[in-house]
Amino acid sequence: MILTDIVIGTLNLMPDWQDEGIILSNKPYAELHSVTTILTKSHGRHAGLVQAGQSSKKRSMLQPGSLVDAQWRARLDEQLGTFKLELAKNYSALMIDTPLRLSALSSMCSLLETSLPEREPQPALWQATTALLQIVSLSKQDNEWLNFFVKWELGLLQELGFALKLETCAVTGSSEELAYVSPKSGSAISKPAAGIYADRLLVLPMCLGGHVKIDNEFAAGIKITGHFLRKNIYNPVDKQLPSARQRLANMVESSNW
Numbered sequence: 001m002i003l004t005d006i007v008i009g010t011l012n013l014m015p016d017w018q019d020e021g022i023i024l025s026n027k028p029y030a031e032l033h034s035v036t037t038i039l040t041k042s043h044g045r046h047a048g049l050v051q052a053g054q055s056s057k058k059r060s061m062l063q064p065g066s067l068v069d070a071q072w073r074a075r076l077d078e079q080l081g082t083f084k085l086e087l088a089k090n091y092s093a094l095m096i097d098t099p100l101r102l103s104a105l106s107s108m109c110s111l112l113e114t115s116l117p118e119r120e121p122q123p124a125l126w127q128a129t130t131a132l133l134q135i136v137s138l139s140k141q142d143n144e145w146l147n148f149f150v151k152w153e154l155g156l157l158q159e160l161g162f163a164l165k166l167e168t169c170a171v172t173g174s175s176e177e178l179a180y181v182s183p184k185s186g187s188a189i190s191k192p193a194a195g196i197y198a199d200r201l202l203v204l205p206m207c208l209g210g211h212v213k214i215d216n217e218f219a220a221g222i223k224i225t226g227h228f229l230r231k232n233i234y235n236p237v238d239k240q241l242p243s244a245r246q247r248l249a250n251m252v253e254s255s256n257w
Helices: 002-013 056-061 099-115 123-138 142-159 191-200 217-237 243-253
Strands: 016-029 033-040 044-050 067-073 082-089 165-169 178-181 187-190
Touching: 016 044, 016 099, 016 123, 033 067, 033 082, 033 123, 044 067, 099 123, 099 142, 099 217, 099 243, 123 142, 142 217, 165 178, 178 191, 187 191, 217 243
Parallel strands: 044 082, 165 187
Antiparallel strands: 016 033, 016 067, 033 044, 067 082, 178 187
């Protein structure tokens, strides 16, 4: 009886939770299984083993960007543990005929997987990311969702402790004629204050509060966030900006809006 009580007590103490999640990656493990990483609503970025995760049936469910209902269980908190996942919505299937949106989806997932600390709740990022998924999938035109994507990247930088200061000029304190961003401080610079140093600064597009119209606003916005993602997140740990993010930047730069 005592041994039975001990076994039951041990089982009840095993870490076990259920949550909503977004698939970030699904990597092969052994012959048939996979290690899947998801961003969860309440448990942050979390990885787990998925049994038979490389089967054709499960691979289609485990596409990056898919919304899932997740159950995680392990013997100890520090272990990898196992996932049981049920598909709630396959966003990549909704974007299959729109290469730019698929690229944005891949970029979003890669950035989250490679920049976030593991198992730390990210409530603001969860809310922003689920909203972005809906906006990207439902927008009729690409220029309707790209602005939100750039602002999502600004939000990612902010949540990681590297918020940009784009509301007022760092030199004059004025909110008038904002036209540039300092690549060092991440602060806005007005056109008069920039002077002869304008060519050393990043152009601030109107979609981010700039007051000067330029040809490809979204390319300028992507360039700003890409610069600070490299500078503050990836360069300090000797990593490159994810290739998926670079592909997106190239596609946006080559597009005509």
